Amino acid sequence: MSEEWRAARVEHIRGLIVSAEPDIVEEAKWRKPSNPDGVPTFSLDGLVCTLETYKDKVKVTFAKGASLPDPTKVFNASLTAGTRRAVDVTENDILDDAAFMNLIRAAVAVNQR
Template identity: 55%
Template sequence: MNDMNEEANPSRLIDARIEQMTDWRGTMLGRLRDIIRQADPDIIETVKWRKPSNPLGVPTWERDGIICTGETYKDKVKLTFAHGAAIDDPSSLFNSSLDGNVRRAIDFSEGQAVDADALKTLVRAAVSLNVSKKKKR
C-alpha cells in the first residue's frame, strides 16, 4: 500500500483488515462481506473511524446511509446494523445490542454457520429502509 490512492481505497483497506487476521475471524469477516455485497450490488464499501490505534478503520457498508459495520473482537465478529431496530428479522439473526432503540447486531463466533439467505434478507431490508428514508427527505 505505497500509493496514496490505494491506501485510501476503502475496499483495499477492508482487504487488508481481512488479510491481517490469520485466524477464523478474517475468514468470517470475508464471508460476511461477500454475502453483504451479493445482497445488493449497489452497496458501497467505506471505512469509518480510522485512528492511530485502528489505522484500517471499521469496515462499513452503505447505500443511502449506513447499512452495517463489521468489527472484529477476540472472540467474535460483529455485524452492527445502523437501524436494525426498525427492520424485520424474520430469521431472528439479531443476537446482540437488543435493548437499544436504533441499532441491532449479530455476533458470529468461531465455527458458527452463517445463514446466507437470511443475512441477505436482513441486508435488503436495511437497504429498503435507507432508500425509503432518503425519498421522504
C-alpha cells in the same frame, strides 16, 4: 483460537453483503491510532452496517436494525438498543446466509424510504 477464522468470517460476510446489494459501497471510517485501518462500513442511500472484529467474534452492526424484520432471529446482540441491532458470529457459529442477506436488503429498503 487463531486469527484466520476471523479473516475468513469477514470475507464470507463481506461477500454476502455485496451479493445481497451489488451497489453497496464499502469504506473504512473512524480511523484512529489504536485502529489505523478504521472500521469497514457499508452504505447505500445511508449507512447499512459496520463490520468489526474482536478477539472472540466478528460483529455486524446494523445502523437501523431495530426497524428491520427479523423473523428467523439472525440478530443476537444489541437487542435492547433503541435503533441498532447486531449479529455476533463466533468461530463455530453457523450463519443463515439467506436470512442475513434478507437483513441487508431490508436495511437498504429502510434507507431508501
